[in-house]
Amino acid sequence: MIAIVDYGSGNIAAIANIYKQLKIPHAVTADARELAAAERYILPGVGAFDATMRHLAACGIVEVLQEQVVGRGKRLMGVCVGMQILAGSSDEGELPGLGWIPGHVKKIARDRASPPLRLPHMGWNSINLRGDSPIFGGVDSARGFYFLHNYYFHAADEADVIATASYGADIPCSVNRANIYGMQFHPEKSHANGTAIFRNFAGI
Amino acid sequence: MLRARIVPCLLMHDGGLVKTEKFRNPKYVGDPLNAVKIFNEKEVDELMFLDIDATRLGREPDYQRLRSIAVESRMPLCYGGGVTTAAQAAKIISLGFEKISVSAAALSRPALIAEMADAVGSQSVVVTLDVKRNALFGGYSIHTHNGRTKQRAGLLEFCGQAAALGAGEIVINSIDLDGTMGGYDLELARQVRESVDTPVTFVGGAGTPDHMQALIDAVGVVGAAAGSMFVFKGPYRAVLISYSRPARLG
Numbered sequence: 456m457i458a459i460v461d462y463g464s465g466n467i468a469a470i471a472n473i474y475k476q477l478k479i480p481h482a483v484t485a486d487a488r489e490l491a492a493a494e495r496y497i498l499p500g501v502g503a504f505d506a507t508m509r510h511l512a513a514c515g516i517v518e519v520l521q522e523q524v525v526g527r528g529k530r531l532m533g534v535c536v537g538m539q540i541l542a543g544s545s546d547e548g549e550l551p552g553l554g555w556i557p558g559h560v561k562k563i564a565r566d567r568a569s570p571p572l573r574l575p576h577m578g579w580n581s582i583n584l585r586g587d588s589p590i591f592g593g594v595d596s597a598r599g600f601y602f603l604h605n606y607y608f609h610a611a612d613e614a615d616v617i618a619t620a621s622y623g624a625d626i627p628c629s630v631n632r633a634n635i636y637g638m639q640f641h642p643e644k645s646h647a648n649g650t651a652i653f654r655n656f657a658g659i
Numbered sequence: 660m661l662r663a664r665i666v667p668c669l670l671m672h673d674g675g676l677v678k679t680e681k682f683r684n685p686k687y688v689g690d691p692l693n694a695v696k697i698f699n700e701k702e703v704d705e706l707m708f709l710d711i712d713a714t715r716l717g718r719e720p721d722y723q724r725l726r727s728i729a730v731e732s733r734m735p736l737c738y739g740g741g742v743t744t745a746a747q748a749a750k751i752i753s754l755g756f757e758k759i760s761v762s763a764a765a766l767s768r769p770a771l772i773a774e775m776a777d778a779v780g781s782q783s784v785v786v787t788l789d790v791k792r793n794a795l796f797g798g799y800s801i802h803t804h805n806g807r808t809k810q811r812a813g814l815l816e817f818c819g820q821a822a823a824l825g826a827g828e829i830v831i832n833s834i835d836l837d838g839t840m841g842g843y844d845l846e847l848a849r850q851v852r853e854s855v856d857t858p859v860t861f862v863g864g865a866g867t868p869d870h871m872q873a874l875i876d877a878v879g880v881v882g883a884a885a886g887s888m889f890v891f892k893g894p895y896r897a898v899l900i901s902y903s904r905p906a907r908l909g
Binding site: 602604646 | 660661662663664699702704705726729730731732733734735736749752753754755756757758777778779780781782783827828856857858880882909
């Protein structure tokens with residue numbers, strides 16, 4: 456069973472609906488016992504970094520996730536801000552992140568391109584795959600995904616970046632370290648490509 | 660590469676969807692959930708829903724309906740209509756919308772834009788401005804309440820102010836060209852795009868994918884939104900929900 460971690464984030468219902476249509480067992484939950492029993496986790500997230508960390512802490516589920524994901528090696532995929540909080544810290548906030556993938560969340564610099572980039576980075580952007588992670592199986596990288604963000608995950612170890620998006624320069628848009636994955640774009644709002652990500656995550 | 664966004668803009672009225680002409684004569688064009696299902700199949704870039712009753716009647720957004728739209732939608736969603744507080748914006752984000760649009764409320768109290776950016780992040784704050792060309796003196800004026808109330812704020816000044824306060828996108832809706840399907844006002848698009856450093860989206864005037872391509876050729880990677888083009892077919896404006904996009908966008 457895939458647990459979609461329910462801590463008040465907006466994209467939960469859409470993710471649950473995709474798994475429902477894929478007929479893949481899943482539960483939307485913030486219950487510690489149910490979380491402990493799950494095989495995999497989706498960590499959604501929309502909004503600001505600190506607010507997201509506070510909501511997660513308020514639900515009292517950081518410890519159970521830490522034990523299952525870091526301790527026992529169960530797979531977890533963070534989506535959008537759910538990916539960013541996998542880092543240790545962020546330009547956007549003051550609270551520490553989970554720190555499960557070494558890195559820092561940075562603001563996209565407007566002057567990465569000339570004329571300066573417009574922010575937020577908004578819309579459908581192609582992606583560039585690095586390596587051949589099975590999480591991107593069946594994905595049309597030229598079509599890409601829907602992005603809506605001002606900040607991105609700067610991984611301490613370049614090898615953890617498994618995809619980038621070209622916007623001015625190459626912006627890391629997906630990270631993977633061992634059993635933990637992160638997607639900066641919105642797979643739940645990216646049609647067939649997004650559905651492929653959720654299907655792949657259930658099978659890897 | 661970032662691509663231009665081709666965005667159906669759907670008007671909610673009396674529980675259904677309508678299409679207007681110059682902001683008048685709303686014609687029923689279908690049911691919101693049915694439209695979402697069709698646009699899912701067409702793999703649409705993004706959808707924008709504007710409730711054209713909420714501000715005029717002074718009522719809150721229809722959260723129940725928004726929830727059911729968000730659960731069904733495979734594409735990013737923007738909602739506008741009757742939002743006057745950051746708490747309402749946060750609530751709609753929590754229902755599964757990506758972006759919240761404000762217009763009249765932001766014009767009467769611009770600080771709302773900053774409050775919303777604090778609550779939901781500036782990437783999710785959209786300021787939509789309904790504009791009319793000034794027949795005598797040139798330039799454009801901003802209108803609210805379905806075009807009925809003329810605002811004093813200057814268009815380009817307010818666009819700049821909105822972006823500085825934390826708006827993540829400016830949407831410009833041409834009242835003059837609404838439902839006319841003869842092409843966008845490219846001069847308006849140029850002026851607005853140069854006045855801000857956020858993404859911009861234009862609606863009003865599109866009748867064909869060529870009109871959208873002309874907009875993109877003129878002002879670059881922007882949102883090209885349309886109503887009539889995606890809900891009417893043929894010279895007699897028969898209702899048919901469809902999605903076509905400039906061939907060059909693939």
